Each structure stands twice: as C-alpha cells, then as structure tokens.
Amino acid sequence: MKLQGIIPPVVTPLTDDHEFDEVSYERLLNRMIDAGVDGLFVLGSSSEVVFSTDERRREIIEAAIRITDGRVPVMVGVIDTATPRVIEHIRVAEELGADAVVATAPFYAIIGQKEVERHFRLLHAATDLPIFAYDLPQCVHIKLQGDMLVRLGSEGVLAGVKDSSGDDVGFRFLSIDNEQLGHPLQLFTGHEVVVDGAYLSGADGAVPGLANVNPDLYVQQWKAFKEGDWDRVRELQTQEARLMRITSVTEGETGFAAGVGAFKTALNLMGIFDSPQMPEPILPLDAKNREAIAKVLKEEGML
C-alpha cells in the first residue's frame, strides 16, 4: 500500500462541555470520504492531539476506525515528547487497527539530529506499521534533515514524510533526492495554499487542514494534477487560498486558536459541527471573529 492523494488531518469536534462529539465527527468523516479523499489522518496537530488525554486519543481512534470502516486508510498520529511515550501510543494504534502511524521528532528536551535518527529507528524496531515522519519545526523546534529522511526511507525505516515545515526549498531537494533513490518515501505537503507548488516539486499528495472545510477543492485539484491540467490546478489553488482566509481574518488570536479555531467555527457555521468548542486552555472564537469567518464562507459560496 502506497498512500497518495488527499489525506486530510481531521479536526476533532467537542461538545460544549468538552466531551468528544462523535455525532459531529461522523458527519465530518462521511462528508470527506464522500468527497473522495484518499485517506484520513487522525490525531495530528490540527486534531488537537497534544490537548487530548490518552483516553480521549483512544476514543478518537476508535471512532475513526468504526466510521471509516475500511473505506479509506486511517493514519494515526502518535505524537509525544520522546521515544518511550511514542511507542506506547503506537501500541494503541496497532491494537485499534491503524493503517499507518505519524510521528514527529522528540520535543521539549533539546536534542540533535543523531538522536532524531535513532528515535525513528527505535520506532521502526517497535512496530510493523508504516511510519510517516512529521516535519513541523514550528511546533517541534527541530527541522528533519532531508538526507536523514531519504536514508531512513531507503532502509525501510520510514514509509513517507508529512512536510509542514514551510521550507519549500528543502522540500524540493528532498523530492529530488528521493527520486534518485527510487522513490522510497511517499511525500505529502501540509501547506494548504501552496499544494500546487508541492505537486510541481514532486509531492505524492497533500494533508490539508482546510479540506475539513472544503474537501472537494482538494480532491478536484489532485485529479487536475494527475491529468496534467495546470491551469485548473492553479485556479483551484486560488480558491483554496481565498477560503484559507478564514484563518487570518480573526483578530486577537494566534497559532492554534486562530487556525483550528477558524476550522471549527466554519464547520459549526456550516452545520457539520454542533459546537465550535476548543480544547482547554483555548476558548472558542468570539462573536466578532465568528462573523468575519461567516463573511469569508459566504464570499466563497460555502454558506
């Protein structure tokens, strides 16, 4: 199984009192699967994985596996601070039926590249599941080196990379190196508004958070790319970028609150989520920001 295409990182709905809202979750997943996505990525950064207790993580995986019911592969994030904790999450993912796991480098403790490499090797020694390396230096505070990634790919340690590093130059070199070695790694971009550039660079697909709000655009864009219709690819990219403004029209919010807050608010406005509730210590976006998001959704024909 080589994963490719559109694999959205699934946002996690909460009830107003911070319980997992499985009904909304089912609506969200079915809508994306019906739109034709090629897989789902649960417990990624946008899924509020680091805000979720181990019990909550388990709830989410179980629901995703049950709802998906084999229609598309399910990748599961096993994100935690260091190897021993990550391996525990891998055990749960294995038990519950994940198709692949996604792991970052260790974080919080300051480490070097040799420890990052050993980390991935230890994860591989611990599981038969395909492992995707998640490159997200804004959160993890270390960049995964391209030469390390292709080495681990060609040795069978890694199955692929989800690149959200914001480093398009690095991604290009990674892609060229990967090609020279026979394409051992499946490469995905996590940047919603430059998916087209990533396809030019050789990406095997995208993991766009915005596909929670509009999966169609990304599915159509992937098809256009496969057909070599670059005008259509660009046109859809512009539509995606315009819709992505839901994450920047808000005021007084930064980072996770602005980004995932906008996704949840949009999904709530569109009737897919019953509540825009955010995980503690984040509050849902206020009325004014909600209005600003509604305005963008209307302009883009989503409301």
Place this chain on the structure above:
Amino acid sequence: MKLQGIIPPVVTPLTDDHEFDEVSYERLLNRMIDAGVDGLFVLGSSSEVVFSTDERRREIIEAAIRITDGRVPVMVGVIDTATPRVIEHIRVAEELGADAVVATAPFYAIIGQKEVERHFRLLHAATDLPIFAYDLPQCVHIKLQGDMLVRLGSEGVLAGVKDSSGDDVGFRFLSIDNEQLGHPLQLFTGHEVVVDGAYLSGADGAVPGLANVNPDLYVQQWKAFKEGDWDRVRELQTQEARLMRITSVTEGETGFAAGVGAFKTALNLMGIFDSPQMPEPILPLDAKNREAIAKVLKEEGML
C-alpha cells in the same frame, strides 16, 4: 509553608536496560538530604520527565516520597503538552503525596499569553496543591510574562516561579514587582552558575541541577548568602562554575545529552549511580567524554 533555599531538580538513574534504578536513587536523595538541601524537585526537565512514561513517572514519585519520608518537601513536575494532560499528572501527584507541583505553559501547539494565563488558572481550580510556574523558554518556546506571574501570585493562583529562562533582566523586574506586592511568589533560579546574581536580585532560593553532583557547594552558598557574606558567596559561585564545566567539556553532544549526560556520568564516576544510562533515544556519553568529565571532577576534588 513557604519553600526556600536549595531544592535540586533530581536526576533519575536508569539501569543499563532502561529500568528505573531505585537503589542508586536512594543513594542520590539521601546524599542531598544529608548535605542539607531544603527540598527536592522530581520530574523536572533534568529528571527526564518528558522521556518517562506515565508508569515511570509514578515509580519515580513513589520512590521519592518513600525515600524522603517527610525529611524535606517534595515538589513534583507535572509537565505535559496541555491543560487536560497536566491535570491528570496533578491527580497522580496529589494521590502520591506531593507537597507542591511544578507546571510549564502548554507547549507544541502555538498559543498566546492569554491561554497561558488561563492554563494556570485552570490548574489552580483543579487542585489545592501549591503550583509553581516553570519558566523555560528554551524547551517550552514561550516566555512567561512577569506581570502575569505577579498577578497570578497576588491572586493566590501561583505559589512561586522556577526561572530557568536565562533572562536575568526579566528576573530582576519580576523580583521587584513581587516585592512591591508583598512577596506573594517564592522565586527560584535554575541557573547553576549565576545563583549569586539571582540572590542579589531577590531570589528565595535555587534549583540547581549541578547540586546532584555537589550539593554541599549550594547549601553552603545559601548559608553564606543568609549571613550576608558576599565574598564567600562569590567564592563558592566560582567553584560551582568550574565544576559546571563537566557539561561543556564534552564533544559532539548538545542540549539534554550534554547536560544531563554529564550529570549522570559524573554520578556514575563518583559511585552514586550504578550506570550512566540515558533515556531513549539518547545514548550515554562515550569513553572520551567520560574521561573529560573525570578530569574536571579530579581538578575540583570530586574524584
């Protein structure tokens, strides 16, 4: 209870096969308590908290409480990525008998100061234990603002601050503000080689990792400070700084591997730890680095 004085962040010994080594731990704790430390801080950064599974964390707390047996207060780190997970660690700390807990801001997800403030308020609402804020932007990637800290102190949300931010200017302002409000916060520095400057700035004590290797120096320095003997304070500071070179004489290592690696290697060389084992994915320091550390220990009369 107002904590003050020398409260070392306790390094965690492992066996060669990565089990918790309670025998070495007992030697370490008794040596520090016998030297006259005023408390112990377990499950801090130097205690490899983020490398430890929940089960390992529990083992460590239980051992610390059992060994300490009320001789000195035990502060317990409840370090995790966000509020819901931190509250789970607080529950364990309460259950096992901690005297206080130490929490960082949330990390990994990018958040703002208002979320950090809400985080500490939610922790306080969840427990009666005194809460110490841990300021460590090198790992947490956000600086705790001084005005927020004193506000939370004067409202009874926080009992104190462990400052390892490397920002001596900020610490001075924090100390002056705290004084003006009647000293609601107990302030501790985590920087081994400028403890004297922190005392001048108004610190109520220190949390020096190096005190694992030589607790006497810090206990004597605290006494000299209380007696107003600044020449002695400085003299001891110079000795501490010279000993601290065990963390910089190594080659090819950075961050946690260099720092805690040096502490563990020194404790092993001195016969206090049976093994210099490090948590995965970190390897113990190699023979050459071990020699370099032994040389410093000899020069400083520790071997």
Place this chain on the structure above:
Amino acid sequence: MKLQGIIPPVVTPLTDDHEFDEVSYERLLNRMIDAGVDGLFVLGSSSEVVFSTDERRREIIEAAIRITDGRVPVMVGVIDTATPRVIEHIRVAEELGADAVVATAPFYAIIGQKEVERHFRLLHAATDLPIFAYDLPQCVHIKLQGDMLVRLGSEGVLAGVKDSSGDDVGFRFLSIDNEQLGHPLQLFTGHEVVVDGAYLSGADGAVPGLANVNPDLYVQQWKAFKEGDWDRVRELQTQEARLMRITSVTEGETGFAAGVGAFKTALNLMGIFDSPQMPEPILPLDAKNREAIAKVLKEEGML
C-alpha cells in the same frame, strides 16, 4: 516600464588582492545579457553589497551601467542600516543612471512594522526612481508584511518586491492580494530551486543568484512558463536544483561563504572569473571544496 522575467543578482568579482575585477565583471555581464536575461540587479546581497565600501559600490554601479549600455535595465541595491544612509545610496544610484533601486527594511536596530512602512515612504519621497522592497528576513531579521506591501504598491510608493523570505505561503497571499488590487507590484522570487512554484503563485519573474553560473536555464524556463509548457518548466527546475548543489556540497562553510563562495568558485572554474577571491573577512573556498564544486559542474555539463 514594468520589469519582469529573469533579473540575476550579479556576483562581484575581486582580484586576489581584493580590488574590483572589471574585466571579469564584463565577461559575466555580457554572458548573461547574451543569454537573454531581462535585467540585472547589482549591489544585492549576493553582490557582497554589505562588504563593499561606498567607493567600491560606486565602482560597481559605474561598471554595470557602462557595460550594460542600455541593453537591459539595471536595478541597484541601496542596502544599509537605516533611512538616512539608504537615501545617500539612492542619490548615488540616481547620479550614475540606475533604472530602479532595491531597498530592505532598516536592520541592526530593532524596529516595528510601522517604522518599516515609514522608511519606504521616506525613500519614495526622496526619489523618482522605482523602488523595489527586498524581503530577506534571514539577513534583515524582520519580515515585510504582505498587507503593507500591497498598500504601498497601490499608493505608488513601491514598484515591486523581491521576495527571498523563504515563505511560499506568504508569497501566495501577497500575489493574490496584489492581483485583486490590479497588480500594482511586480513580484520576483529570489529562490533558485522553487522558481516554478513562484510562477504558479503569480510571480512576474525571478532574481536567481544561480543564473550567474547558468543564465540559460532560467531564461529558457521563463520562456517555457510564458508558453504554458509546465513539463518543460519542471524539467528545467530539476536541472537548476541539481546545479544548485554547488552551494551545499562544500564542508565547513555556512551562509555567505558557502553560497556566494560556490558561485565565485564555479565562475572561476569556468573561466569567467579570474579569481574566486571573497571579500574580507571571508576566505575563498579551499581546494577540497573547490573539487567538490568542480564535480557538480562536470555532472551538470558546465565544465
């Protein structure tokens, strides 16, 4: 005059004793103009502008204007720490016949966005020459905000942007905003290995340092883009990326020494520069690095 297409930032040859080597310069410029570049950018970062005295800067502009002789427009960098110094450089550029000037935000002193905006307004008030904003946060340590750039563009303060910020997401939004306002800004990318992605994003051209070494690739790629031949655009991008490895095969060098050092060494190996000399305090690349670069050049058919 709307600048567009390929406008290489011209590398500055030095003699072994650190004089400006006008003979090599003439070879370099003529070769690029003959290849069909659309303009030249002198005194940019790659032109060692910040290593050049005011007298040296003048020598370089004079030579560029003389050699170019109106065949293509000449953009002149007026890079310095703050407004009054930049305006002095603008005066010289005007006097010597520049077609446009390129300015960064102020640097060294820490300032905010409002001061950056005022800076560009003051520059515009001081000259009739078209002003291009140079976005290079790796050197300038402040990112030019997209909304400020398009505002200054629509008011006629700025004629365009040279984006070397490494932020492809920001560039996409800048391009879309610029389009909505009627395209007041001409947008150029400075990133050699993702020029294709920038074209997809709406760039009006590229300012690739690597075009000093091989201008043909970039000129052909621009033509392919104008003809909508994306397969050819990508194919040329891969060739460019492979050639760009001259900047990463070196060992023991970073930043300017690795990048411009590689360009100068390649130009020297190819017989265009008489010497690979670097400006003080940088030394030319050593024999081993020179060999590594020669190897890449041979593989890419440049030697």
Place this chain on the structure above:
Amino acid sequence: MKLQGIIPPVVTPLTDDHEFDEVSYERLLNRMIDAGVDGLFVLGSSSEVVFSTDERRREIIEAAIRITDGRVPVMVGVIDTATPRVIEHIRVAEELGADAVVATAPFYAIIGQKEVERHFRLLHAATDLPIFAYDLPQCVHIKLQGDMLVRLGSEGVLAGVKDSSGDDVGFRFLSIDNEQLGHPLQLFTGHEVVVDGAYLSGADGAVPGLANVNPDLYVQQWKAFKEGDWDRVRELQTQEARLMRITSVTEGETGFAAGVGAFKTALNLMGIFDSPQMPEPILPLDAKNREAIAKVLKEEGML
C-alpha cells in the same frame, strides 16, 4: 590605560529638523563627566550609530572629543556591516582622536565564528587603537564565543568586551576564563538592571544607557562595589531598575523606539535635551507615552 568603571553609551540629541544638536550634547556630556563617570562611549547602538550618515558620525565624534577635552577617555563605535567598512570608520576615529574603538561582528550577511575571529584580527592589524568587542546578538544576530574572546584577548588583539548579550551564564564563564589567563580583557556589562550581578561575576565596569538619565546612581554603585558594600550596591540597583521603567511604561513601541525614545524623552523632560527628536524612520514618543515617562521620573525624584 586599562578602562574601567562607568562608561555611558552617549545618546545623541537631534533638533526638531533632524540636525545634530551640539548644545544639548554639551549639556549631557558635562553632566555625566561632572557626576564622575570614567569614560564615554559614543556611536554605540544607543547613540543611533546605524541611523547616522558618515558625516553625522564625524560630527558626533568631533563634538565628543572637543567637549570632553581629555577629562575622560572617549571610546568610539565603528559599527558597520563588514570589515572593509569598519576599517574606514576606524580611520576616522584615529584621525579625530578616539582613545579606543568598539566593534561588533559583521552583520547582515550570515557568517560563522571563524569569520568573526578573522574580522577582529583584521581590525587589529589595521590600527594601534585598543579594540573592544561588542557582543549584542539581538542586533548582530551572532553570539561572540567566550573562548574566542579570551584567545583574542591573550594575544593582544582585543582590549576588552562590552557584553550586552543578555547571557549572564556566558558572561560568568567568560569572566572566569579571563581571570585564569591573567585578565587580558576588560569586561563591561551593558545591562542596566543587573549591573550588580555583573560585578559579582567579575565585570570591570558598566556601559549603562540609563546613565544618560541618571549618571549618579551608577557612579555611586561602582564606588559601593569597590568598597565591598553589597547592601548599597543592591539598593542602588533597585533604584536603577525602578528608573529603567521609563523604557517599559510606553505603549505601542518596541525596540529602539521604546528604549532610546524613552531616554531622549526623559532628557527632554529634564531640560537636558531641547528636543526628544528621533532619527528617521522613528518618530518621537507621543504625548501619552511622554506622560507615562514623566510619571516615572517624578516617582524617582528626577523631575
């Protein structure tokens, strides 16, 4: 001549129309010399050196030399982007009678430690004046390594260091290393509110911008330190820290505008400067911020 004690970095007064205000400058310098400072540092960061044209720099040095008239030594900043430009400034400093020069590492272009070291060696080869290295990574974006500094000190390349790096741990190690080699470097701290900690660490003096506003506090503190009266040293430090709040009570300003803006506004309020004018593109602080500063000055008995 071994420089030591209090050497304020002199703020530069401007007239409302951005000319150098030599009358105010004379008032400022005489007031500091009368207060007993041990030297003056002109054309440092706080002197708006990077906002000043070469002609303005010359005006300032000439005025400083004329006014000082040998009463105290004058250190002159020769701050520019790279070696050839810095050497030109050194020539002017020599010509006009400076007693020492102060140089940073090169900035803007990204370089490594070996180039920094070569830079200082080239400066030393170019002049007989004592050279002080200025460590200011917030502006220069590279940290001067302690081992390099003491090596250059023991070889006679550097006469001393002005440390404004905000790294008190590094300063302590620098001081201890310097002592072991026989104290070749004179070490100064630039951090106004932790001068006492720097004295404990072994500093030979301070270069506090705040001494422009109140030179007495720093002169008295230096005397108290020389007499071993640490209680007095601390007491004065608290007064200095309280006065330093003029730089943080402002709203909507950052960096240079907040810091030097506050100094100029205070000096204007106190009648020492005729105008609070700031160099372009910075505006003087607004009325509300001016009031906030006046309030602090009154509380501290300066108005």
